Amino acid sequence: MANIEDHGGQSKAARAVSGGVLLAAGLVISFFAWGYPTGSLNQMGPGFFPQTIGILISLLAVTILIVDLRHPALERPSAIQWRGLCFVSVGIIIFALLVERAGLVPSMFLAVGVSMFADDQAKPLTVLIYAITAAALGWLLFLVGLELPIPAFWRL
Amino acid sequence: MFKKLLTTLPLMAALALPAAAQEFPDRALRIVHGFGPGGNADTVARIVAEEMSKGLGQPVVVESRPGAGGTVASGYVSNEDPDGYTMQLMVGGHAVAAGLYESLPYESVDGFTFISTLGQFPFIVAARSGEYESMEALIAAAAAAPGTIKIGHSGVGSTQHLTGELLDLRTDADFLHIPYKGGAAASTALMGGEVDVVIDTGTVIRPQAEAGVYDILAITSGERWPDAPDVPTVSETVAEGFDVVSWTGIGMPAGVPDEIADRIRSEVHAALAATSVNDMISSLGAQPSPSTGEEMTALIEDQISVWTDVIESAGIEKR
Amino acid sequence: MLDQFILGLSVVMQPNVLIYAFFGVFLGQLIGVLPGVGAITAISLLLPVTFYLDATTSMILLAGIYYGSQYGGSIASILLNLPGTPSSVVTCLEGYPLAQSNRAGLALFVAAFSSFLGGMVGVAVLVLAAIPMTVIALKFGAPEYAMLVIIGLLAASMIGTGSQIRSLAMVVLGIALGLVGADATTGYYRFVAMPELADGISLVSLAMGLFGVSEVIRHASRRPMRGAAPLSVSMRDVIPTRAQAKSLVFPIVRGSSIGSFFGALPGTGAAIASFMAYAIEKRFSRKPEKFGTGHLPGLAAPESANNAASQTGFIPTLTLGVPGDAVMALIIGALILNGIIPGPRLMVDQPELFWGVIASFFVGNIILLLINIPLIKLWVLLLRIPYQKLYPMILLMICVGVYSHRTSVTDVLLTLAFGILGYLMKNYRFEPAPVLLGFVLGPLLEDNFRRTMLLYGGDFTIFVTRPISAVLFVCSVILIVWALWSCLSLRRKVARTSP
Structure with missing residues (x-):
């Protein structure tokens, strides 16, 4: 590719x-x-x-x-959104690497935090608040609500 | 949360967890298994987990790690810390895998601390009602017309499949083995006339037999099965010494301290004595079978040697 | 049949049963909205609960989760382009463009209402024709399934908006992805680059990657991707106009019939039904060019089909005790817990259970419609949130959903890989939907084709000598000819219009 x-x-x-x-x-x-x-x-x-x-x-x-x-007039492929591609990828990779080591809550926090920088207007403070909220909501939904068998913090 | 909401919804009897504070366990335990959520293994694991958590005073969560016939889960568990917090629900396939896979990411016997078997169950040989008078008649027909009588089985390398192959090896019969995705699909094929015989568990066969759709020809255990004393065994009809019984059981990573293994074993046995688990295991056509670790180890070692032979003699592709 | 159905209704209408029917569909609906967390997770979670309930109530609860989640699945597809199940992939095709052009309310209403009608038709078929449908289903052996899947694959290559040849290539690429893992017939490992792939690529990873992650990558850094949704939604924006409603009658009728039929075949079910319905609509439509841009009939037909199929999917389970898929197996598991082993005698031995469950589908569909219509306003408000604030939550749900599905880190990483693939594909005018359909159908084709060859000694004529298979064979030939013909005539049209 x-x-x-x-x-x-x-x-x-x-x-x-x-x-x-x-x-x-x-x-x-x-x-x-x-x-x-x-x-x-x-x-x-x-x-x-x-x-x-x-x-x-x-x-x-x-x-x-x-x-x-x-084909006489082939549509030009749109330019690659490098910023979106990179930060989204890194966010997901962080989640994948951390979820079995650090537990669900920290990995949700970091995945959301990093991926938010895909937006070029992201401000650190907003991101911090948002990521904390997201991790808390995720904890409520997946661990309290759905009781998914994933540790919140690994072995704590 | 939803679960609790629903259990208590119409004022169902609340289950008081005994608040026993002990050194072990001081946090949640888990039962890992290698099959998709919703299979029999998953159901058994959940029922056992529910019972065990009462005795242990800690939640027991069930974790499904499907993959490669359960070997992904076995590899995972055998590499976990032997601290007593990780258990595995094992099935007969654990012994089959030892012969079926070129290489496994674990030692089939030495990589585990075997706790206890939960249940043992035979397979049933069934055909459409009225097709074959008896097991002898089936084998005679299959010997007379080699490669034409079709056995539907629940997947290549399943115990059901290997039991069919073993029948080929131990008798004059030569069946055509047709793979399906699961016992239910094989059973549908038998109903629809696509195959002539199905070898599977009581859960798959019995309802159809009770409705008069299937005839039960024989049972694969060495002795007659207590739940079905009228059904002849394969051993007494066509292949003396034929004895196939599959099982489910609980194992842990190798090296679990004895006192913890004993504690878990006694909890497993207590769970097995509880009516919910007992009923569940019986309704799956199995016989509850609390055992010692040594008994379970011996059973697995024995089965590994039997299935490795069958896989080699029947020329089944190794993975 | 009717008096038995009334017996069933009398079972469901008991308050302590009704409340479980309500909770089942409600919970199912909620869980269906979450990408990757499917009905299976919810049902296996609640399985121990059913131990405290009687068999009828447990089954009503669990079945409610199942078809409730079908409703929920369309919500995530329409609003966020996140198909939780293969059957909601086609919902994305029309629903998401509608949402992006500020008509999410209308899309949700049409989806809910067609789902309701489809579900009702499915229930009617279940009441009136469960036994004859069972007889037909049993006539489907390996050759028939193989032919059916071929028709499905042809239909799949027709659902794309772009060139037919590109769609076909994507279908075949999907089949190739479906080959990864242990071969079902021999157990041989194919394309298994790492042991985690031994059971193949997970459908959830593929769907969430191609649709969800790729969409996030595309829009995360680009703003604004859509005009802000209106602050308040009046019911007038939600309910279709008379003309729109009229245009939906036949699509819903066709969709429900297709869904009812395919649902009853164990193992094929809702997925094939929904995109068959879509492909047929596109073929029958006088405005095929409108498909893919938010065309209501293209939303209504598959929605009614997959809900009809999720009801008739209970036919083999209830009449034979044979689970058609993993969810059904789980529901049967719940019955077994209660000491009832479902089989052909269920209808005779347990009429209250049998008919009570069927009647609960009837009641459940009404409840679902009633809770869905008011919720539409709420869902549309979700789109008030700027996409830049929404996408991190979408990613979060995808990650957790995919991971929890098989407790697999590899699956999460694969989802990312498919996300990037989907993103690049779209840049080069390849569409993701045919890939997914090829992925679902490919293994079914190989499995049934090889089984046919094994059963009938490599004899190809079996496909035309068995009556049902022969009919299906003729249908697929007609489809190919039709596709080629329309392809050629389209080219002529293009040649004429462009100088």
């Missing part, structure tokens, strides 16, 4: 991105699927379907590639 950053507008290369990435995916799937046993028709092996699917994706990708390259 590396070349997806290269969205230059309507150059040939840019128009080939969607078909190209999909083709790569199809080839990767086919590559792995070829290692799985195919079996026979009445005893189909685990490889039969993945191989079919890999070929099918590749064929569809080629079709898309051709259609896109011949």
Whole structure:
């Protein structure tokens, strides 16, 4: 998915991105699927379907590639929202890494706090208050209300 | 909160928790299991947890960590601290997994402190009503026409599947084994005529048998089962010595101090004596079976060797 | 049948039963709104409670949670683009655009009312035709399911707004994602990059990622994403006009019929029903270009379908004792706790339970409608909150919901990965809905197709020699021809209009 950053507008290369990435995916799937046993028709092996699917994706990708390259006025993909992408990602990753170590409440607090900076007008104090409120509400809803079996603070 | 609201809603008898203050346990315990919420394992775990929390004076929460036939949960539990706060609800699949997986993230026997079995249950061999007169007739038919009589089972590598394969190995029969997603789907296929035989637990088979839809041909335990003394065993009809009984039980990570293991064991046994747990286990077609840790270990070691053999002889793909 | 239904009503109308029916649907509705926290979590939580209740009341409570959560699921889909279940994915397609153009109240009203009507049709089918439907359901073997799923996949590729070929590619990509994990027929591991993937990708991760997280990434830093919702909502903005209502009659009739039928087939259920209904509406519509922009019939049909299906989904459970899905298995578990093992004799041995539960669906749907209409105003107020203050809570609920679903950290990280994927996909004009449908249907196709081959010795003719399968085969051929034809004619039209 590396070349997806290269969205230059309507150059040939840019128009080939969607078909190209999909083709790569199809080839990767086919590559792995070829290692799985195919079996026979009445005893189909685990490889039969993945191989079919890999070929099918590749064929569809080629079709898309051709259609896109011949398309006269292809819609330009919108610019990537780097700020949103980064802070949302980091927020979720923090949640994932902390929930089994620090417990639900701290991880909710940090996930909300970090992800709020995806908004470029976020102010630290607002974020702090908001994250505390969110963690408290989350605690009420998930632990008190729904009694989900997740520790609030790990082993405390 | 909702739970409490609902239990007390029409002034149901309130359950007073005994306020026994002891050193162990001083916080919540958990029962981990490796199956989706809603399966039999989950239900059993919840009922047992509810009972045990009364005796322990601490909440016992149930945690579902499904994955790879329960081995994700086993790997998780066996790596937890042996402090007595983490238990696992285990099922017969624990012994099957030892033979089925190329590598496991835990030691099937040495990685655990086995506490006690909860219940043991046999499987039932059933066919549509009127199709086969007896177990002998079924095996004779399956021997006469190899590869045509179809057994529907609840998934590759399930104890149900392996029991069918074991039947192939121990008799002249040669069945075609058809995998379904769960016993209910296999049972539907039997009703609809897609397969000829289903081997599954009493929960799946009995209601249909009582309604006259299925005939019960045999039961897989070595001896006749106390709940169904009229049903012949596979052993006495077609394969002498055939004995398949599955189980559920409680295990903990290896290295739990003896006094804590004993405490948990006595709570498990107390829970098993409670009517709610007893009824639940019986209604699942199982026999409540409090045991010692040694008995449970012996049972698991025995089953590991049986299933590893079956998996190898039947040529089932290892994972 | 009617006198038995009245017997059932008399059971439900007892105050101490009625209050549980009320609490069940209410709780279900609340939980359905939470993304990722599904009916299963709520039901398994309440399972020990049912031990203190009799069998009928427990079942009414748990069943209420189940179909109540279907109502709730559409709320999160319409307001926040968060489909909790595959069946609410199509609700997002029309509902979310409506909410973004300040017509959330109308969308919620139409969704609630079509759900109600669909639910009622489902109950009627349950009362009048439970046994014949059971007989039909049992006629569906592996070949029939395989053909049915193929039709479903074709329908799935038609629901996108963009090019058909891109939608089809996304369906196939969805099937590919569904291949991850242990193969159901042999247990062989495919694409298992880490042990946590052995059971496959979780549907909740995929749905929450592709729809929820991607939407948050897209709009978190961009403002304003929508005009502020009006401060107060008058009932006039909520209730459809006469003309709008008229345009919804047939979609609801078609949706409910499709839902009632698919619901009764164990294992396929509400998901297939809802997007089949959507695809058919789009095909039948004289304005297919309006779909995807907040077209009311495209909201009403699948909503009525999935609620009809969630009622007829009880058919195999009640008449055969065979649970159609995990939720049904849980409900059966509750009956077992009460010493009743449901089976074919349930209707005869326990008429009060059987009919009481069915009557509770009737009452429950009315309760749901009554609590939903006033709540609409409240839900719309939620959109008063600026998106910048709303999205952290959305993320929080997604994280906790996904994590608690299988107690899996990997699932949370996968949700993020799918969120980024969904975000990039949309930038390149690929739509997420077909991916999800391919993901749900792909494994069903492989499973049933391979089982067919195993059962009938690799004989392909089985698909046309079994009567039901043959009919389905013809249907799928018609669908393919139709799709190709409309694709070509569309191209001709485009060629004519563009210089």
